[in-house]
Amino acid sequence: MEPVSRRTAAVVVGIGALGAAGGIAAVTGALRPLSPGRRTTGSASAGRPGGPLREPTVLRSEGGILEVRLEAARGSHPLAGRSATTLAYNGAIPGPTLRLRAGDLLRVELVNSFDETTNLHVHGLHVSPGGNADNVFVAVEPGSSFSYEYQLPKDHPSGTYWYHPHHHGMVADQLFAGLYGAIVVEEPEPLPVARERLLVVSDITLDAAGGVAAVSMRDRMTGREGELLLVDGQVTPTLRARPGEREHWRVVNTCSSRFLSLRMSGMPLVILRRDSGRLATPTEAPEVFLAPGNRVDLVVTAGQDGGVLRALPVDRGSMSGAMMGNRPASGSTEPVDLLVLEVAGPPVDDLPALPRPPAPRDLSADDVARERVLTLAMGMGMGMGGGPGRGMSLTIDGREFDHERVDQHVELGTVEAWRIVNTSSMDHPFHLHVWPMQVLRQGGRAVETPTWLDVVNVPAFGEVDVRIAFEDFGGRTVYHCHVLDHEDLGMMGVIEAR
Numbered sequence: 357m358e359p360v361s362r363r364t365a366a367v368v369v370g371i372g373a374l375g376a377a378g379g380i381a382a383v384t385g386a387l388r389p390l391s392p393g394r395r396t397t398g399s400a401s402a403g404r405p406g407g408p409l410r411e412p413t414v415l416r417s418e419g420g421i422l423e424v425r426l427e428a429a430r431g432s433h434p435l436a437g438r439s440a441t442t443l444a445y446n447g448a449i450p451g452p453t454l455r456l457r458a459g460d461l462l463r464v465e466l467v468n469s470f471d472e473t474t475n476l477h478v479h480g481l482h483v484s485p486g487g488n489a490d491n492v493f494v495a496v497e498p499g500s501s502f503s504y505e506y507q508l509p510k511d512h513p514s515g516t517y518w519y520h521p522h523h524h525g526m527v528a529d530q531l532f533a534g535l536y537g538a539i540v541v542e543e544p545e546p547l548p549v550a551r552e553r554l555l556v557v558s559d560i561t562l563d564a565a566g567g568v569a570a571v572s573m574r575d576r577m578t579g580r581e582g583e584l585l586l587v588d589g590q591v592t593p594t595l596r597a598r599p600g601e602r603e604h605w606r607v608v609n610t611c612s613s614r615f616l617s618l619r620m621s622g623m624p625l626v627i628l629r630r631d632s633g634r635l636a637t638p639t640e641a642p643e644v645f646l647a648p649g650n651r652v653d654l655v656v657t658a659g660q661d662g663g664v665l666r667a668l669p670v671d672r673g674s675m676s677g678a679m680m681g682n683r684p685a686s687g688s689t690e691p692v693d694l695l696v697l698e699v700a701g702p703p704v705d706d707l708p709a710l711p712r713p714p715a716p717r718d719l720s721a722d723d724v725a726r727e728r729v730l731t732l733a734m735g736m737g738m739g740m741g742g743g744p745g746r747g748m749s750l751t752i753d754g755r756e757f758d759h760e761r762v763d764q765h766v767e768l769g770t771v772e773a774w775r776i777v778n779t780s781s782m783d784h785p786f787h788l789h790v791w792p793m794q795v796l797r798q799g800g801r802a803v804e805t806p807t808w809l810d811v812v813n814v815p816a817f818g819e820v821d822v823r824i825a826f827e828d829f830g831g832r833t834v835y836h837c838h839v840l841d842h843e844d845l846g847m848m849g850v851i852e853a854r
């Protein structure tokens with residue numbers, strides 16, 4: 357990132373003026389409101405609210421291979437403008453961004469230097485789930501390491517992906533404490549944009565000592581939401597562009613449980629891709645919805661006046677009626693300013709139109725080898741296999757996760773139609789590893805254009821119809837709710853494709 361000099365900071369033009377500054381002041385509470393005049397250089401203001409955006413370190417493949425050492429450890433890092441003691445990969449939050457091309461080989465040596473079992477999942481990549489590839493059944497104990505190897509197929513979709521731990525029972529805690537990073541599979545042809553930005557959105561709650569705050573069982577059942585909402589580990593960072601500049605934003609929702617509804621003031625958001633699925637035509641959207649785990653590739657063209665990207669509150673249902681009494685709905689209730697785009701300088705010339713991608717694949721007319729119904733439920737605990745304090749069960753088809761049981765046997769080379777039913781009063785974002793899902797119906801409405809997601813939200817008391825092509829990469833892996841607290845509490849099943 358270019359540092360903000362005093363000279364350029366002084367000519368910053370409106371950022372939604374008082375509205376934006378007021379919003380930031382509200383969000384950051386006691387922290388200083390946005391004050392461009394007081395900002396100095398990039399490094400001095402790293403992590404300070406309102407400081408220039410600093411993106412994670414980038415590690416890029418060369419000659420078809422990327423070898424990375426990822427050390428997961430506890431330590432002190434600048435986070436949200438203070439020193440925090442958290443987990444991190446290679447000492448930074450987020451961890452390094454891994455940039456690959458289709459057909460590349462990715463080697464990751466995961467070193468576990470903290471005191472809990474962990475492992476690694478490459479979320480959304482279409483790679484083998486077996487052996488030392490994207491195998492979530494691997495356990496990497498404290499003090500040991502494991503060498504992962506992921507071979508991307510030559511036709512792997514371009515897009516934004518990410519990595520995070522996946523050891524059952526610890527996933528939400530380890531993510532919330534700082535273990536996540538992005539993966540980019542490059543476009544075959546660079547897009548005609550002035551620049552690309554990687555925006556990793558996460559949340560965390562820090563306690564008075566700067567450690568990660570403890571999470572109650574109630575919050576686990578609802579799905580925890582952190583008090584701080586961060587972009588690349590920063591509170592409301594600032595981006596700078598010239599009027600008319602077109603940017604490509606890659607946004608990743610790495611929050612353990614928080615749903616994001618993104619809205620930009622001052623300029624439209626144009627969706628290029630959701631998860632790994634490129635849209636047939638770039639589509640302008642007033643609001644962009646990201647369940648935990650989802651990504652979106654956006655095109656943003658800077659207007660004259662800049663703007664603020666906000667996360668609006670999302671009502672994802674409540675547990676009332678279950679066992680918690682009449683608690684308010686889950687989810688944050690105030691909009692949060694995620695970042696500020698400041699526009700200054702002379703306007704730029706128009707760029708050529710975005711190229712039209714090849715039409716997305718459409719399975720809706722394919723022969724279906726098998727139909728399945730999967731039912732997500734929350735119920736009273738009554739001796740289900742949890743520990744003390746356990747009050748409620750989170751199940752798929754009436755069962756909690758058991759790594760030794762295979763819940764779905766699938767024949768490789770077939771297309772299946774799955775209906776995912778949610779009988780509970782909360783939304784559950786359903787994630788399937790390895791094979792993306794084409795969404796045909798969601799919440800009672802047909803999805804007209806081919807839409808490919810690897811996390812699809814199943815609304816409270818609603819259902820979703822998807823189709824899945826199980827074409828390659830046989831083996832055993834999982835599907836689960838990506839409210840990671842729910843996953844840890846049992847809302848996960850095992851699938852084997854052969």
Ligand code: C2O
Nearest residue numbers: 477479522649787
């Ligand atoms: Cu992002 Cu099974 O996880």
Ligand code: CU
Nearest residue numbers: 784837839842
């Ligand atoms: Cu859930």
